[in-house]
Amino acid sequence: MSGVLSNVVLDPFAQGIMQRALVEIVLLGIAGGLLGCWIVFHRLSYSAEALPHAMFPGLVGAALIGAPLVLGGAVGLLVAALAISAAARIPTIDRDTSISVVFTSMFGLGVLLALSPDSPPGVQELLFGDVLGLTAGDVATAAGLTAVVLIALRVLHPRLLATAFDRDAARTLGVRPGLVDLLLVTLIAVATLICVQALGNLFVAATLVAPAAGARLFGRGVPTTMAIACGIAIACGIAGLYLSYYAHTATGASIAGVTVAVYVVLAGAARLAALRDRPLPAR
Amino acid sequence: MLDPFTLPFVQHGLWAILLLAIGAGVLGTWIVLRGLAFYAHGVAAATFPGLVLADGLGFAAPLGALAMALLFAVAVGRLATRQGGDHSTMTAMVLVGALAAGVILASDVFDAAANVNGLLFGSLLVISDRDLMIAGAASAVVLVATLLLGPRWLALGFDRDGARALGVRAGGPDAVLLVLVALVAVATLSAVGALLAAALMVIPAATVRPWISRMPIWQLATTLVTAALGAAGLWLSVKTNAPPGATIAVLAGVLFLMSVTLHSVLHRRSDRPRGGGGGRRRLAGRPALLVLLGLIGAGVAGCGSSDSGAKGDRIAVVATTTQLGDIVREVGGDRIALHQILQPNTDPHEYEPRPKDVQETAGAKLVFASGDGLDGWAGDIVEQSGSKATTVTVGAKVPTRLPGGEGEHEHGDHEDEAGGDHDEQAGHDEAGHEEAGHDHGGGAVDPHWWHDPRNVAAAVTVIRDALVAAEPDATAAIDARATAYLKKVEALDAGIARCIREVPAAQRKLVTSHDAFGYFTHRYGIRVVGAVIPSQTTQAQPSAGDVAKLADLVKREKVKAVFPESSVNPKLADAMARQTGAVSNLTLYGDTLGPAGSDGATYLGMEQHNADAMVRGFTGGAVRCRVAGL
Numbered sequence: 001m002s003g004v005l006s007n008v009v010l011d012p013f014a015q016g017i018m019q020r021a022l023v024e025i026v027l028l029g030i031a032g033g034l035l036g037c038w039i040v041f042h043r044l045s046y047s048a049e050a051l052p053h054a055m056f057p058g059l060v061g062a063a064l065i066g067a068p069l070v071l072g073g074a075v076g077l078l079v080a081a082l083a084i085s086a087a088a089r090i091p092t093i094d095r096d097t098s099i100s101v102v103f104t105s106m107f108g109l110g111v112l113l114a115l116s117p118d119s120p121p122g123v124q125e126l127l128f129g130d131v132l133g134l135t136a137g138d139v140a141t142a143a144g145l146t147a148v149v150l151i152a153l154r155v156l157h158p159r160l161l162a163t164a165f166d167r168d169a170a171r172t173l174g175v176r177p178g179l180v181d182l183l184l185v186t187l188i189a190v191a192t193l194i195c196v197q198a199l200g201n202l203f204v205a206a207t208l209v210a211p212a213a214g215a216r217l218f219g220r221g222v223p224t225t226m227a228i229a230c231g232i233a234i235a236c237g238i239a240g241l242y243l244s245y246y247a248h249t250a251t252g253a254s255i256a257g258v259t260v261a262v263y264v265v266l267a268g269a270a271r272l273a274a275l276r277d278r279p280l281p282a283r
Numbered sequence: 284m285l286d287p288f289t290l291p292f293v294q295h296g297l298w299a300i301l302l303l304a305i306g307a308g309v310l311g312t313w314i315v316l317r318g319l320a321f322y323a324h325g326v327a328a329a330t331f332p333g334l335v336l337a338d339g340l341g342f343a344a345p346l347g348a349l350a351m352a353l354l355f356a357v358a359v360g361r362l363a364t365r366q367g368g369d370h371s372t373m374t375a376m377v378l379v380g381a382l383a384a385g386v387i388l389a390s391d392v393f394d395a396a397a398n399v400n401g402l403l404f405g406s407l408l409v410i411s412d413r414d415l416m417i418a419g420a421a422s423a424v425v426l427v428a429t430l431l432l433g434p435r436w437l438a439l440g441f442d443r444d445g446a447r448a449l450g451v452r453a454g455g456p457d458a459v460l461l462v463l464v465a466l467v468a469v470a471t472l473s474a475v476g477a478l479l480a481a482a483l484m485v486i487p488a489a490t491v492r493p494w495i496s497r498m499p500i501w502q503l504a505t506t507l508v509t510a511a512l513g514a515a516g517l518w519l520s521v522k523t524n525a526p527p528g529a530t531i532a533v534l535a536g537v538l539f540l541m542s543v544t545l546h547s548v549l550h551r552r553s554d555r556p557r558g559g560g561g562g563r564r565r566l567a568g569r570p571a572l573l574v575l576l577g578l579i580g581a582g583v584a585g586c587g588s589s590d591s592g593a594k595g596d597r598i599a600v601v602a603t604t605t606q607l608g609d610i611v612r613e614v615g616g617d618r619i620a621l622h623q624i625l626q627p628n629t630d631p632h633e634y635e636p637r638p639k640d641v642q643e644t645a646g647a648k649l650v651f652a653s654g655d656g657l658d659g660w661a662g663d664i665v666e667q668s669g670s671k672a673t674t675v676t677v678g679a680k681v682p683t684r685l686p687g688g689e690g691e692h693e694h695g696d697h698e699d700e701a702g703g704d705h706d707e708q709a710g711h712d713e714a715g716h717e718e719a720g721h722d723h724g725g726g727a728v729d730p731h732w733w734h735d736p737r738n739v740a741a742a743v744t745v746i747r748d749a750l751v752a753a754e755p756d757a758t759a760a761i762d763a764r765a766t767a768y769l770k771k772v773e774a775l776d777a778g779i780a781r782c783i784r785e786v787p788a789a790q791r792k793l794v795t796s797h798d799a800f801g802y803f804t805h806r807y808g809i810r811v812v813g814a815v816i817p818s819q820t821t822q823a824q825p826s827a828g829d830v831a832k833l834a835d836l837v838k839r840e841k842v843k844a845v846f847p848e849s850s851v852n853p854k855l856a857d858a859m860a861r862q863t864g865a866v867s868n869l870t871l872y873g874d875t876l877g878p879a880g881s882d883g884a885t886y887l888g889m890e891q892h893n894a895d896a897m898v899r900g901f902t903g904g905a906v907r908c909r910v911a912g913l
Contacts (some may be wrong), residue, residue: 015834017862018827045375046321053478090543092492093315096371100320101489104481105536111529111635117626117878132830133854135861200824202382209375241827250824253386260380271365 012245020134024142024198025237025255028207031146033230034153035191036212037222038184041164046096047084047185048208050103051192052201054080056110063120064113070141070193077189080106085182095181129197131241131251142194152187160184161222199252206256211236214263217270236262287521291669292641296407296527299418299474300513303483306422306467308506309429311488312498313436313460318370320485322359322461325374327468327480329355332385339393345417348472352465355381360461390824405473407517407527408636409660409667414473421470425463429502432456437498475528476635482532483509490539493546512538521638528635598754601644602651603658604631605876606733607677607742609886611651613768614746618757622647624664627878630850631657636664644668648753651746654678655687655730657874673749678730680745681738685801687729731873735802736776736890743769771913775887776806778910779894783807790901792840794833794865796848796856799873803893812842815855825855837863844900848873849883869896887913 012018039048058076062069080102087098113119129138153160159180162170167177188208195204211233212225219225240255247254287293314323333351337344355377362373429436435456464484471480487509488501495501516531523530597620602608608623615621622643625631631653644650645668652661654676665674732738747765751758783791791809793800797816804811813833816825837845837859845860845867847853853867860867871893877883882892895908 012827012831015831015862017830017834017858021827040372043369043371045371046324049321049324049375049378087543090493090547093489094318094320096318096320097315097485097489100324100481100485101536101539104479104486104532105539107478108482108529108532108536112525112533115525120628129854130824132825132827133858135858202386203379205375206379206383209372210379213372213376244827245831246828248391248826248828250386250390251827252824253383253390254826256379257383257387260376260383263376267362267365 017132020139021131023139026234027142027146029233029237030230031149031191032207033211033233034226036208037226037229038160040212040216045209046099047188049205050099051189052196052204054103054106057106057113060110060113060119064118081185081189131198145190145194203252203256206259210259210263214266217266287518292667295410296517299410301510302418302422304506304510306425307483308509309502310425310467311484312502312505315488322370322374323464323484325378326352326355326465327477329378329381332381335385335388348469352469356461356465360458405476406636407474408641409663418470421466479528479532482535486535486539490542524637524639526635599647600649601647603661604653606886607651607653611746614765616764618760627876631874641668645670647672650674652676655728657730675749677742677745678732681732681741683735683738685729687727729801731799735806736772740772774912775910782894782898782908785906786898786901792842794842794845796851815859834862843903846871850875869900
């Protein structure tokens with residue numbers, strides 16, 4: 001019996017393809033869970049959804065001049081992060097609107113650049129990986145970038161904390177919210193680079209937003225929320241891999257679907273708990 | 284200078300943009316005021332599963348999109364109310380859920396849904412009357428709602444708690460706003476596509492915002508800017524032959540940049556002496572805005588070129604795909620003026636119409652389409668161009684038609700007969716498969732018919748007959764060219780059959796990126812072990828279970844090579860090769876020809892390259908294939 005069980009559990013990971021996918025999922029879970037909390041606290045979800053599209057012109061540009069695509073993608077992301085921060089400084093325009101303006105014009109530029117006959121076929125997808133198509137090098141890159149994200153989050157922790165909940169108070173403490181926003185969007189750009197290589201462009205938000213949104217429902221205090229977010233991200237990632245293995249559903253979509261389903265269950269549970277705790281209405 | 288607007292399809296697009304400008308412009312101000320930019324993007328992108336369902340079940344695409352958008356509006360609205368008005372996070376959550384559902388539907392439920400991605404990219408060049416009606420209706424609803432609910436939206440936008448204290452209820456008007464954004468997003472979908480919807484719905488309002496502080500004027504100005512932007516973008520795209528959606532997006536970005544730069548320069552100057560008088564700034568703003576619009580107009584007018592459409596006495600012909608273009612060119616020679624829509628190395632699933640394609644189709648006498656969902660957009664282009672051309676769907680007239688979707692199982696049966704003489708068994712096979720094709724209905728035929736040269740031979744006669752019917756004077760020349768080309772196609776067929784026969788039947792095991800070679804393997808007796816993307820569209824994602832099973836199969840069957848395709852991302856094929864010890868350095872031409880100068884630049888070259896790559900891969904390089912007489 002235990003033999004059967006361990007077969008069911010271990011069989012999927014007999015092959016290198018699935019082992020690399022597992023390692024990548026854990027790495028993404030850690031980086032995405034931690035960073036995701038700040039994304040949710042700062043209400044920056046749109047950047048996680050928009051940045052993968054905004055790097056498109058960088059990608060095509062790199063392909064046209066023969067530079068490495070990852071470099072082009074990184075430059076594209078950095079330009080987008082800077083442009084978003086610059087546009088958000090305009091007093092009449094909120095941050096989501098500035099993200100919208102930057103990402104839409106950059107994506108349009110990418111589409112126009114890609115019309116050049118010299119651009120390689122499917123350039124839009126060249127950097128978009130699949131968690132089943134990873135090389136050992138891809139996983140090592142992801143590990144390196146995850147380490148960068150972790151170190152940066154540790155260093156920036158006090159400032160992120162100060163600006164997340166009260167920007168005016170942060171200013172009096174000598175923290176510049178604009179600068180912190182820029183650093184955070186840059187970190188999201190780094191995480192985006194890992195995510196698109198692992199999951200493709202559609203599910204960056206699944207990794208960066210969904211686990212943290214679920215964790216926020218229960219977390220008391222930032223460290224607890226972060227721990228719960230990482231736990232949710234890793235558990236959902238692994239569950240998605242199993243689902244994709246046994247039910248033969250598309251991998252990236254399975255992981256994203258499980259994460260959202262878990263969020264829905266958690267939100268329902270949180271609501272029930274809130275109802276239970278609420279005192280009965282006085283008659 | 285205004286000649287693009289005399290073209291009927293450009294006028295159609297212009298009407299669409301003018302109708303949309305009212306709804307998108309007025310609503311855009313609310314979107315910017317209330318910080319709903321992400322929601323506007325999300326609701327457009329979340330229509331994806333609705334489009335997949337509409338395509339798979341066969342109902343109207345806008346209906347699927349609208350249903351999905353409304354569902355999205357309700358879900359985000361309810362969730363966000365519970366989370367204290369945090370639209371941003373909830374939009375991300377619901378969007379992820381919708382995209383996951385869409386990809387699973389496209390990958391695992393509707394295997395044959397080929398042109399879903401195209402639906403996410405709208406185009407102002409192929410606007411139908413239905414799209415115009417949707418745009419008009421959406422704009423009308425937005426206008427009425429703004430008149431009725433505008434004051435409440437305004438109160439809620441500036442001070443949510445204060446408004447509530449005054450007795451304005453947030454729930455109702457907010458929900459209406461979310462539904463309206465969903466409605467306009469669906470209307471925008473057919474014009475610029477999901478990813479660029481913000482170019483019409485958000486950027487114009489943000490561009491005008493710094494200059495104007497009164498709501499009605501802001502709305503009027505935004506509507507005018509949206510209309511001007513759309514018209515300028517459409518005009519520029521026709522002049523430069525670029526897709527209008529992306530052109531409008533870039534133009535909108537440039538306009539925004541100029542607007543905010545100019546505003547901050549003037550603002551600073553007028554600020555210094557007077558310490559920021561609001562009235563003064565507004566006065567300085569108006570002429571500056573006019574100057575800005577003038578500059579844009581001049582810039583747009585400056586770049587542009589005209590081209591002549593002189594064809595002489597040649598037959599104007601349009602062909603959709605690269606391989607079809609090559610075959611038509613071979614048959615027609617210099618008696619035709621051919622416009623080929625797809626360019627080498629592009630995935631036909633990702634085509635977006637360009638002005639020249641529609642223009643050439645409008646003036647064409649004949650349009651050759653490949654058929655079976657590969658170039659489903661061809662019909663739209665012919666219809667919207669107002670062309671009187673005869674459309675010949677070549678794929679529907681070839682003798683061998685294989686069912687799509689379940690390629691692997693279908694071809695497994697042919698393994699044992701593979702060694703024999705194929706020319707003899709051809710007859711009964713064709714009959715059997717033709718029936719199977721009809722049973723599966725329109726969308727379920729494998730569209731890659733050209734990978735069987737005998738199909739191409741039939742296509743050559745179809746093309747010849749169509750050209751001759753269109754231009755009887757050219758009969759002799761076209762007949763001669765067709766006969767010469769037919770000889771080459773027959774030589775190709777016999778040559779490939781000879782090459783494959785050199786490989787023992789047990790070694791002919793094919794593993795490819797996606798399932799595009801059903802006709803080739805059927806014709807030459809090759810067994811398809813599997814495809815990494817187990818679907819005929821390149822948009823699908825594989826599952827871990829399928830990949831693991833295929834890797835096991837590849838190892839067990841001792842398959843020596845996994846073949847990536849020229850127009851598909853090779854990462855998965857590479858991973859499969861690493862896992863199994865096979866090689867993955869032999870690329871096949873599947874959906875498209877290669878660029879000029881490559882092996883696959885012509886149809887004959889493409890098939891010979893594929894045959895050579897396959898026999899080398901099957902035998903570990905021991906057998907090569909060169910077909911003489913091409």
